[in-house]
Amino acid sequence: MGSRRLVAILVGLIGLLVVAVVIVAVMVTGGGTGTTPAAETGPTGPTTGGGELRLIGSDPPTLDPAVSEDADSASYIVEIFSGLVTYEMAADGKMSIVPDLAEKWDLSADGRTYTFTLRAGARFHDGRPVTAQDFKYSMERAMKPATLSTTADTYLGDIVGAQQVLTGRATSAVGIEVADDRTLRLTIDAPKPFFLAKLTYPTAFVLDRTNVESGRTWTSRPNGTGPFKLIEWQLGQRIVLERNPNYYRGPVQLQRATFLLAAGASMTMFENNEIDVTGVSSFDIDRVTDPTNPLSKQLITCPGAALGCPQFDIFYVSFNTRTAPFDDPNVRKAFVRSVNVEQIANVVLRGLYVPAKGILPPGFPAYNSALKPLGFDPEAAKAALAASRYGSAAGLPRIVLTLPGGGATAPGSVEAILEQWRTNLGVDVQVQQVEFATFLSQLNRGAYGLFSLGWIADYIDPHDFLDILFYSQSNQNHPGYRNAELDGLLEQARTERDEATRIRLYQRAEQLIVDDAVWLPLWHTKQYVLVSQRVKGYRVPPFVIPSLKDVSVGR
Amino acid sequence: MSGYILRRLLWAPFVLLVVSFVTFFLGLYGPGDPVEVRLGQRYEPELAERLRHELGLDRPVGQQYLEYVRKVVRGDLGESIKFRNRPVAELIFDRIGVSVQLGLVSMALSLAIGIPLGLIAAMHQGRWLDTAIVSTTLLPSAISVFVTIPVLFLVFVRTLKLLPAGGWGGIFDVHIILPAVTLALAGTAGVTRMMRASSLEVVGQDYVRTARAKGLPERLVVGRHILRNALIPMTTVVMLSLGSLVEGAFIVEGFYGVPGIGALALDSISSRDYPVLMAISLIVALSFVVANLAADVVYSVVDPRIRYR
Numbered sequence: 001m002g003s004r005r006l007v008a009i010l011v012g013l014i015g016l017l018v019v020a021v022v023i024v025a026v027m028v029t030g031g032g033t034g035t036t037p038a039a040e041t042g043p044t045g046p047t048t049g050g051g052e053l054r055l056i057g058s059d060p061p062t063l064d065p066a067v068s069e070d071a072d073s074a075s076y077i078v079e080i081f082s083g084l085v086t087y088e089m090a091a092d093g094k095m096s097i098v099p100d101l102a103e104k105w106d107l108s109a110d111g112r113t114y115t116f117t118l119r120a121g122a123r124f125h126d127g128r129p130v131t132a133q134d135f136k137y138s139m140e141r142a143m144k145p146a147t148l149s150t151t152a153d154t155y156l157g158d159i160v161g162a163q164q165v166l167t168g169r170a171t172s173a174v175g176i177e178v179a180d181d182r183t184l185r186l187t188i189d190a191p192k193p194f195f196l197a198k199l200t201y202p203t204a205f206v207l208d209r210t211n212v213e214s215g216r217t218w219t220s221r222p223n224g225t226g227p228f229k230l231i232e233w234q235l236g237q238r239i240v241l242e243r244n245p246n247y248y249r250g251p252v253q254l255q256r257a258t259f260l261l262a263a264g265a266s267m268t269m270f271e272n273n274e275i276d277v278t279g280v281s282s283f284d285i286d287r288v289t290d291p292t293n294p295l296s297k298q299l300i301t302c303p304g305a306a307l308g309c310p311q312f313d314i315f316y317v318s319f320n321t322r323t324a325p326f327d328d329p330n331v332r333k334a335f336v337r338s339v340n341v342e343q344i345a346n347v348v349l350r351g352l353y354v355p356a357k358g359i360l361p362p363g364f365p366a367y368n369s370a371l372k373p374l375g376f377d378p379e380a381a382k383a384a385l386a387a388s389r390y391g392s393a394a395g396l397p398r399i400v401l402t403l404p405g406g407g408a409t410a411p412g413s414v415e416a417i418l419e420q421w422r423t424n425l426g427v428d429v430q431v432q433q434v435e436f437a438t439f440l441s442q443l444n445r446g447a448y449g450l451f452s453l454g455w456i457a458d459y460i461d462p463h464d465f466l467d468i469l470f471y472s473q474s475n476q477n478h479p480g481y482r483n484a485e486l487d488g489l490l491e492q493a494r495t496e497r498d499e500a501t502r503i504r505l506y507q508r509a510e511q512l513i514v515d516d517a518v519w520l521p522l523w524h525t526k527q528y529v530l531v532s533q534r535v536k537g538y539r540v541p542p543f544v545i546p547s548l549k550d551v552s553v554g555r
Numbered sequence: 556m557s558g559y560i561l562r563r564l565l566w567a568p569f570v571l572l573v574v575s576f577v578t579f580f581l582g583l584y585g586p587g588d589p590v591e592v593r594l595g596q597r598y599e600p601e602l603a604e605r606l607r608h609e610l611g612l613d614r615p616v617g618q619q620y621l622e623y624v625r626k627v628v629r630g631d632l633g634e635s636i637k638f639r640n641r642p643v644a645e646l647i648f649d650r651i652g653v654s655v656q657l658g659l660v661s662m663a664l665s666l667a668i669g670i671p672l673g674l675i676a677a678m679h680q681g682r683w684l685d686t687a688i689v690s691t692t693l694l695p696s697a698i699s700v701f702v703t704i705p706v707l708f709l710v711f712v713r714t715l716k717l718l719p720a721g722g723w724g725g726i727f728d729v730h731i732i733l734p735a736v737t738l739a740l741a742g743t744a745g746v747t748r749m750m751r752a753s754s755l756e757v758v759g760q761d762y763v764r765t766a767r768a769k770g771l772p773e774r775l776v777v778g779r780h781i782l783r784n785a786l787i788p789m790t791t792v793v794m795l796s797l798g799s800l801v802e803g804a805f806i807v808e809g810f811y812g813v814p815g816i817g818a819l820a821l822d823s824i825s826s827r828d829y830p831v832l833m834a835i836s837l838i839v840a841l842s843f844v845v846a847n848l849a850a851d852v853v854y855s856v857v858d859p860r861i862r863y864r
Binding site for chain 1: 586587588589591592593594595596597598599600602605606609610637638639640641645646649650653708712713716719720721722723808809810811812813814818819825826827
């Protein structure tokens with residue numbers, strides 16, 4: 001058979017396939033483009049005014065604020081529920097704590113008792129007024145062992161009597177007092193300036209007792225207080241939020257937000273006008289930032305960054321300071337000083353992330369622009385290794401860098417770090433990627449000598465990074481770092497009420513951690529987000545906060 | 556026949572018991588722990604112990620297994636560990652339904668293309684049309700879905716803008732076209748080759764020669780004698796592959812945003828969500844048992860020569 005004939009047949013068959021697909025597409029769409037949004041009509045009828053925002057989402061493990069512990073859940077919860085206080089992002093990107101369901105609060109002279117006055121107009125979705133009793137019920141419910149909250153201790157554990165409730169020895173926390181329907185008093189065990197920040201987390205949000213006690217699946221029909229109501233949750237398919245007419249600030253502009261939970265290629269969906277918002281991966285960033293590409297005009301810019309929206313997080317390589325060879329500070333310093341983080345961030349990661357100098361991300365309280373990092377210095381690195389008890393690279397034991405993940409090859413940035421250790425220090429570090437569940441299990445047992453991980457802020461206070469990750473008694477101190485001077489600074493900062501002094505204490509603590517090379521800080525991430533031009537008011541905060549209440553969608 | 560079916564059905568619980576036993580103990584003795592995954596980097600030993608206790612994970616393993624089996628027998632698949640307060644049944648049945656819908660449509664496409672092509676190839680055995688059909692259908696199945704997906708995507712979504720990029724709207728919705736075609740492309744070669752082989756076997760039979768000898772028109776020879784008999788082995792293949800429909804097609808589902816069971820199955824492994832993992836294993840095992848039995852039964856119906864005792 002002639003090859004021409006074969007080619008002709010192949011082309012013919014492919015043509016047939018194309019025709020078949022086209023016919024089916026036209027039949028199914030009724031001649032439309034096939035890109036009709038799935039949620040154009042829903043249980044409440046067609047959208048009227050305010051518009052509909054279409055986004056990609058994922059199934060939240062829970063919509064119960066008391067047990068929420070992940071960003072997926074929190075991103076829906078903060079729209080449906082609310083608490084006494086919340087974060088607001090100013091136009092310059094600054095985050096501050098503002099009253100939410102509480103219209104004001106007073107702090108006692110000893111800094112331990114917060115008296116919150118609830119707004120007269122604070123109501124649940126069903127119109128029932130929110131009372132101080134609702135808050136007491138919600139917080140105590142979160143603390144009770146039966147609720148299985150993994151966050152109650154972190155966010156509410158400072159309240160007097162909370163530990164008794166958390167351990168099942170009491171059913172009520174004496175530190176939560178209801179003075180009257182609109183007055184709630186919270187007393188904490190010591191004056192802790194970061195306590196208010198903790199109350200912005202969903203664990204402290206208010207719930208409607210009748211709603212919660214209506215059955216185990218009450219979160220399918222939550223009666224919250226936030227700007228949006230949940231009107232549809234089809235597992236794995238979509239979540240639809242609709243504006244709450246009883247919101248205390250009045251109904252928000254956006255009529256509806258539809259989260260597609262099983263969407264595939266989000267960039268193409270955005271370009272085909274199937275969704276209004278999408279994240280941009282590193283594969284697409286070049287074409288999206290190309291000024292000749294119309295997409296570049298839809299890329300969100302954030303204060304403090306020429307491109308992308310900085311996040312309150314950090315990625316790092318950590319040394320296990322309790323085991324050899326990283327129990328020797330000179331070895332740690334050698335490993336830190338032999339890596340040019342800035343070069344890797346700019347070349348391998350193409351400048352998409354912000355190289356980290358210390359622990360706290362830029363813009364975070366106590367961020368110290370004058371912090372002195374150990375810095376990239378191969379000669380100093382070699383000198384540090386020579387001064388260690390190992391003397392040289394040849395004297396070091398076998399070193400393995402462990403990171404969570406899979407696949408045959410490590411990410412390019414990790415390969416670059418290994419290469420710099422090899423070139424600048426003469427140390428051949430091996431890498432192993434471990435599936436996440438196994439990684440966590442081994443990490444908690446202190447099994448890794450050298451590992452790479454990240455940390456995302458839970459609340460905006462240096463306590464959340466420096467105290468939680470480096471205090472010697474903290475369970476999250478995975479490097480096993482112990483430094484009496486650092487502990488003293490962190491303990492003092494916890495209860496220091498003068499803000500300027502507190503900031504100075506944390507800055508000294510951070511410098512100590514950096515000087516002692518507990519981590520090799522790598523980078524803080526940025527989010528690159530495209531938003532359709534018909535959407536107004538969409539912002540990308542550095543942290544999960546209610547972000548849809550100022551959004552409107554035009555035609 | 557009914558005795559045979561009854562015997563096979565009586566074996567099914569034992570098969571499921573073995574599957575549940577192996578899955579349960581592999582999950583429990585493998586590395587990783589659902590409580591540690593849930594706590595992530597906020598692990599605290601006392602909190603972890605409390606959670607394990609509340610979830611019943613601190614009880615003796617044998618007791619946990621027996622309790623699980625007792626519940627399953629009562630029709631209760633338990634609650635997910637990751638998706639709090641969600642009955643496993645609620646989590647998985649919708650997704651299995653989606654995977655089955657997608658699988659059925661792609662299988663129907665494969666059969667609709669593969670059966671006629673296989674028959675045509677057999678009728679032109681050794682000639683250029685035969686070679687062309689076999690090689691053309693082999694091509695997409697030899698290429699990984701990692702290649703066919705982007706190509707189909709580029710043509711139908713990005714260039715022609717005929718189809719949506721992702722999402723799901725059910726069996727009669729436009730979103731099903733691309734994932735179904737992607738899966739069908741990979742499956743068509745198998746159907747074509749099997750149909751060709753089975754047709755060739757029939758073509759040489761005496762009854763076909765007799766039909767031709769008595770002057771029956773060729774379309775009737777092909778339609779009544781060759782096609783019908785060649786389809787008999789195909790029924791087995793189709794019935795057997797029905798069992799695999801509930802497994803989902805992880806890559807295709809993931810890329811096109813189809814909320815099938817594939818992604819949930821993988822997620823339940825990484826989050827050590829044992830109840831979900833167990834339920835998926837049991838349902839997949841059950842569907843294979845049923846599909847095998849159905850294949851045997853259908854085979855005996857379409858081919859009266861086959862008798863089971």
